[in-house]
Amino acid sequence: MPVRESSNEAVAKVRRAGSREAIVEAAQRLFLERGFGAVSMDELAEASGLARRTLYNQFASKEEIFREMLLKVSGQLENAFPPGLETQGDVEGVLRVVARVILDLHENPEYLGFLRMVVADSRQFPWIAEEFAAVMEPQTERLARYLAYQTSMGVLACRNPMLAAHQFMGMLNEFSLWPWMTGRGRAAVEAEEVVDESIRMFLRHYRQTQPKGSS
Amino acid sequence: MPVRESSNEAVAKVRRAGSREAIVEAAQRLFLERGFGAVSMDELAEASGLARRTLYNQFASKEEIFREMLLKVSGQLENAFPPGLETQGDVEGVLRVVARVILDLHENPEYLGFLRMVVADSRQFPWIAEEFAAVMEPQTERLARYLAYQTSMGVLACRNPMLAAHQFMGMLNEFSLWPWMTGRGRAAVEAEEVVDESIRMFLRHYRQTQPKGSS
DNA sequence: TGCTTTACATTACACAGTGCAATATACTAT
């Protein structure tokens, strides 16, 4: 009986489901963790429980694996905001959901690895940045559209909804994304406090001025 | 006169000022542009107008060159905010100066390259992130201290000055830094509009409504 | 039988770093 020293469960998965998935799966783990340049085909083969030659049977090159894996991950990020968000009337509730989604993303290792790669590897592969933009910009636009709608309804007063959307997201990014980018954990501030304070600031500025209850 | 095929002026500089400076200078250009891994010692030698062997006479390794160059650049970034900013009484004016400094940084290729390297290469060299933090955090703290001071004077009402400082900077980062990170130029919004709107939002939220200390 | 996988060998190349001998430059004593 052949004693396989590396991951038996991965081998079993190959038999059932084809090797491409196993390769992309291993690529997702390794590339997102360490970047394109720091992962060799040998490691990729070992991690997927396949022979190196098999990788070349299934993909034309290392970059092809990288590409397929990144497109898969970016596809998973497309449904970031829950559907039907725009129809909610409760502005503060919607902002709170958006904030929650963003902070959750910042806890998601896949998103963080993806983001790091957008910055690090998009010089070598410009299509990474384009893919990132294609996935992320619609999300911001959804929020901006919602703000524009609420403005047209007289609830908010956003002269430039896209600007407002970015301001809101910027405040949240600064606290969990930015510290991570620079190597340390998150900033020494409670997440709840950031969300509360940012929503308060946003609404105080953009709410259509009409006396509606006190704080 | 003997015609040297590569950069005569660089050679002349070496003779006068020592080769270390020429090497670090070339390193600054190449590394900040393309990152640590994408620059070879051959290119570095060619760009500095020196023999590759000379690089190894002056530095122990490629990483040593990288380190010296990054420390030099980070040193230049230490004086980001003009001195004496904290004593200004005009809050809006100070915020405007801070915003101007930040947006200028985002136009500075050295800062941008440095930043990209913080994200890209700090896995391989964790000291990069530490260096970045050591340079940048005091800047944010200066702003936070100013906000705290103005709060103690009854002008502002910042319960958490560090939070407020980050909120302000986050809104600015979102517009010029973030789009650049993801490969495209800046966002399709006037810089002046971002500054104006962000200052307005900040002050509307944090300005003390009654110019009086309440204890 | 036909396709895939596997292991192993091989090609081709780029790169960091070293040893060494020849040479150029700067400084110093006479």
Added chain:
DNA sequence: ATAGTATATTGCACTGTGTAATGTAAAGCA
């Protein structure tokens, strides 16, 4: 000035390593 001395620079060959990618033949499985 001239010769001598210390130091820096240079070119080149060389080692060693890591890597992507290809070739090939045997084994596994439908």
